[in-house]
Structure formats: structure tokens, C-alpha cells
Amino acid sequence: MAWTATRRQLLTGLAAGAAWSLAPARLRAEKDRVVKAGFVYVGPVGDYGWTYRHDIGRREVEAALGPQVETSFVENVAEGADAERVIRQLAAAGHDIIFATSFGFMNAVVRVARQFPQVKFEHATGYKTADNLAVYNARFHEGRSVIGTIAGHMTRSGIVGYVASFPIPEVVMGINAFMLAMRRVRPDAVAKVVWVNSWYDPGKEADAAKALIDQGADVITQHTDSPAPLQVAEERGAYAFGQASDMSRFAPRAHLTAIIDNWGPYYVERVRAVLEGRWKSHMIWWGLKEGMVEIGPYHPDLPASVRKAAERVRRGIIDGTVHPFAGPIRDQSGRLRVPEGKTLSDEELLRMDWYVEGVQA
Amino acid sequence: MDALAATLLSVVTAATPLLLAATGELVVERSGVLNLGVEGMMLTGAVAGFAVLAAGGAPAVAVAAAALAGAALALLFGLLTLTLLANQVASGLALTIFGIGLSALLGAELVGTPVERLPRLSLAGLSELPLVGPLLFGQDPLVYLALAVLGLTAWTLRHTHLGRVIRACGDDHEAAHALGYPVIAVRYGAVLFGGAMAGLAGAYLSLVYTPMWAEGMTAGRGWIALALVVFSAWRPGRLLVGALLFGGVTILQLHAQALGLFAVPAQLLSMLPYLATILVLALLAGGLRRRSEAPACLGKPFRPPA
Secondary structure: OHHHHHHHHHHHHHHHHHHHHHHHHHHHHHHHOOEEEEEEOOOOHHHOOHHHHHHHHHHHHHHHHHHHEEEEEEOOOOOOHHHHHHHHHHHHOOOOEEEEOOHHHHHHHHHHHHHOOOOEEEEEOOOOOEOOEEEEEEOHHHHHHHHHHHHHHHOOOOEEEEEEOOOOHHHHHHHHHHHHHHHHHOOOOEEEEEEOOOOOOHHHHHHHHHHHHHOOOOEEEEEOOOOHHHHHHHHHOOEEEEEEOOOHHHOOOOEEEEEEEOOHHHHHHHHHHHHOOOOOOOEEEEOOOOOOEEEOOOOOOOOHHHHHHHHHHHHHHHHOOOOOOEOOEEEOOOOEEEOOOOEOOHHHHHOOOOOEOOEEO | OOHHHHHHHHHHHHHHHHHHHHHHHHHHHHOOOOOOOHHHHHHHHHHHHHHHHHOOOOHHHHHHHHHHHHHHHHHHHHHHHHHOOOOHHHHHHHHHHHHHHHHHHHHHHHOOOOOOOOOOOOOOOOOOOOOHHHHHHOOOHHHHHHHHHHHHHHHHHHHOHHHHHHHHHHHOHHHHHHOOOOHHHHHHHHHHHHHHHHHHHHHHHHHHHOOOOOOOOOOOHHHHHHHHHHHOOOOHHHHHHHHHHHHHHHHHHHHHHHHOOOOOOHHHHHHHHHHHHHHHHHHHHHHOOOOOOOOOOOOOOOOOOO
16 A cells, blocks of 8 residues: 555665664774664554564663663564565664564565675564574464463353454464364364454454454454454453453453563573674574463453463473373364374474364354 | 344444545545545544543543544645645655654553543433444444534535535636635635544544554554545545445454355455445446546645736
């Protein structure tokens, strides 16, 4: 759309301006060993969800490394060609490490990384690495096993509404992890999935939540970024879960807990690695165990037995006794996909394109 | 409230912000001005209304503040395009960018602040009637305002002297000027009205639809409103059809998904509101064999002859 195009042009214009004005600063920086870390965000830092949590991570880097680091960020960067321009300009402006925090930045960051071998790049949730391009990802689905357990206990109708963004493997595996955990508690439960085809559109997310509640869902969960579905759940007497950050203030009664993205420790460690000259490319996929995914505080009214069941899953995932994708797993058509005693591998998860039994998508 | 009433209520909720913003823009364009800044004015209205409500202001004051904020941004646009004769397309786009940035700046402290949703109308006896109760007598005040303004706009444009002057400015500003009408002043009025309506549309989002403030929360609705004006061929009646159709198909495709009605990809269903609206409005335009009301001077700057 026209406005995004112009907005992008403005942003790139700003970035280009920054490149000029920062050139002398870069020389100074190299003398004093100041690491410049750049962050590229797909949404606004004020989204209270995905980008907001990345920006909290950036601020944790500033707090932890103080005068040894300078950070900057560009928000609302559209995925595609404009992302490439923004990332290249950050690299040209003398950043030592650049975090590209959206899956859709992948090809852009791969190309720029090739052009700037001395700059370190970090790409969130992708799968292409290089000598100077690392990939980091979080096992959000582990959190969904925990909230799926809670949903199985809390639903009366046995229908849970799932407000989803795009049918990509990350979202599909989240739906499946949620469903498997829920059916372990409540074998007849179903999850109705509604796709809004957007990561962030409060109005449409609210509409989807309303449609789901109208069709009998009494627990709402979401894989979109705004707190709007929680507000609907609060108004209509359903339960819901926070996405990416604690959203309880939007739904003080309905908000049972939240899956919290916690990027800060990883960002601090990676910037420090650059500072100390020991940064290496890698591909990591961290979850509850490493603290990249966390479960927020439970609602005070959540029954103790439910809390205990949720904690059992959370601790089990941390100590390795619970696997979110342990067999037997049947798909929507009832075919046995994973036999008893087997689990799905990471590779299989990362290209998951089928739904487990009980998902209505 | 039964499911059908709830669904229809969702349709009205989805259509109202589009209707508010599009009604304003319709008047602006009928006066011969193309203001592409709707999205920016909506966001500014959304943040202004939300800020007033969050600070403890009365709902009516919050709504008024939103309209004022939208009009203030529109005034800026008017100064640029009507007084300084800057290019309207470029100025409108700049206004959108400016509005997005300004609202984000003003709203930075408000992110994550919850507020009470504006109260719905509640008439003893009437609002509790099955189905028609919540639909006719249980809406948000802004819904009634949107319909009232649309009706008033249609009537004014068609039947009043003011309406004829506005249309004259849009169709042939030289002639309107020759007849002694103050073209620039009329256009200023229309632009301010458009800004106020866009501000109201924004307030509907941040105070009623999803009572919160988040950057970019309009998510492109300003552009949809702009498109509706064109596809309705600048006629208020069709604008109502278009807005309800767009809102209705949006809601119904979500319901269809939840019911698992169609074995088609969800992406295809997401396209439906756009396809259905364009199709119906195009058929309406062709089928009725009535000319479009496209203002001949749309987007052309007017410099009064010395």
C-alpha cells in the first residue's frame, strides 16, 4: 500500500541520514571498544507484543553493558526489499552486530551479510546461517503445552477458540502443541482455528475472538500480537492467555497466564561475545529450559490443581521428562503419525504442515 | 444475547469506523479535494480520544477531542494544499506518515493502559428485545452518530444550497468562483469536516472497537475508507452499502472459518470482503445506469484569478 511505501522511504531516508552523521562516531567507537548493536523490528515498539518484547531485550543490553554498547533500532520495517535497504544502511553506518527480528527478513539479511563480512548478523526464527549470520529461535510451542494443559482444565464447553495469524510451521506447531496438551487433560476437546491473515490488526483479532465465542468457545488463545482477543474474552466471560508479554491489565479476570518471550539474556550474551571477540555463528532453538520462553504469573483464582498440572508440564519440559510432541499422535484424519514411545524431531517440527486430531482448521 | 444478534452486532462494529471516515472523505472529495491522509488523521483522533478518556475525561469529551485532533491535522493539510497550493496527493501521503508518527509519539506513554469501553445505549424495555433490541437500541452512541451524519450528508449534498455549492466547487471551481462562491473557504470547511470524521473513526477504534491504544492500530482502515468512497461513486447511499458489505463479509468469513464451512484456504476467505465489495459496488454502478458523481475538479488546485 502507498503509505507503507512512503513510510519505508522515509525510514530509509532517515537511515541514510544516520549513516552520514554516524560515520565519525564509528571511528571513535572503534578506539574505545564500543559495540554498536542495531535492531530491526517488523512492528512498532508500542505493539505490546512481539516487537515490544524484542525492544525490552535491547534495553536489557543497554542496562547490562552500559557505556560499552550503543544500540539503535528501526521499527515498522516491512519484510522484503525495504528490509534489505534498512539492514544494509545499519551495516554501512558502522554497526558491529545487527539483530533482524522477524522471519520475513531472512533473505534480506542473508544478502546483506554476504556484502558485510566484518559485521555480525543475528536472525530471529529463520533457518539460513553463514559465517557471520547466526540464527536464534524460541520454542514457543513449549509454552503452548503449558497453556493447553490449563485450557483443558478450564473449558466447560470443550471448545477452545484459536486466533491465528498465518499457516506457517511455527504457528501450526503451536496449535498442535496446544491441542495435544489439552487433549491429555480433556480427550474430547476441540480447537477451532480462525486465521486473520495478519500478525497485528486489533480490530480483526477482536472480530475473530467474537466469532469463536459466538460458536461456543469459552477459552480463547491467540498467535497474533495485540491484546484485543483478551479484551473480548474479558467482556464476554471467557478465559484467555497473554501472547508474548503479560497482558493481564487488559483482561484482569480472563487472563489466566501468558507465554512470555524473553530475548534479553540472549541479546546481552551475543553483544558481549562481540565485545570480547568470541562471537561465532550458530543456530539455536531455546525454550523454557534456557529461559527464552517463560510462563507468566498464574491468575490468583486459578484452582491449585490446575496450577499444579500446568507446573508439572512446565517442569517436565525443563527437565526433559515431558516432550510436547510425544506419541501417540494422530492427525486430523485419525492416521497415526507418531507411534507410542516416539517423539517428533526438531527437523520435523520446523516443517510441520499438518494438524493433530481435534484441530478444526 | 443470542448468537445471531451478536454476529450482526459485530458486523455493525466492523462497518462503523469505515463509514465514519468515508463519509468525511466523501464530502472532502465532492468539494474537489483529495485528502489521502485519512489513516493519519484516524490515528491522531484515536490517540487523542484515548488520552482524554485515560486521563479521566468524560466519554463525550474524549470523542470531541478526537474530532478536534482529526480536524487540526486536516487544517494543516488545508494550509498546505488550499493556501500554499501544494500537491494534494503528496501532501495527503505526508499527512498519513506524519499522523502515524505523531500518534505514536503522543501515545508512547499510553501503550498498555486499559480504559473502560464507551457505554452502549440502554433503553429500558427496548434494548432487551430479542434480536432487534441490541441491534436497534443497544449500539454505541457513535454508531447512531455515524448513521445520522451520513443521512444528513446525503440530504445536504442533494437538497440544500450548501450542498449545491460544495458540489459546484468540486465539479467546476472556475465557474463556482465566477458565480461568487468562496471556493477556498468551502473547501476548507469540507477538509475540516473530513478531518473531524476521520478523528471520530479513530476514536471508535480506540474507545469502542478495541478499547486500547497501540501504534498503528487502524491497520489500514483509513485506506479502505478511501477506496470505499471511490467504489461508491461518491454517493452516500452506496457508501453505506459498501461499508456494511465490507464489515459483513469480514465477519462472516471469520464465522465460516470457525464453522469449518468451506474447504478453501483461509487466505482466499480473507480476500472475500474486498472482492465482494468491489463486485457489488461495480454491479450497482453499472446496473443502475446512473452516472458516477466523480467530481471533475478532484485533486486540482484552485488559484483564484487575480
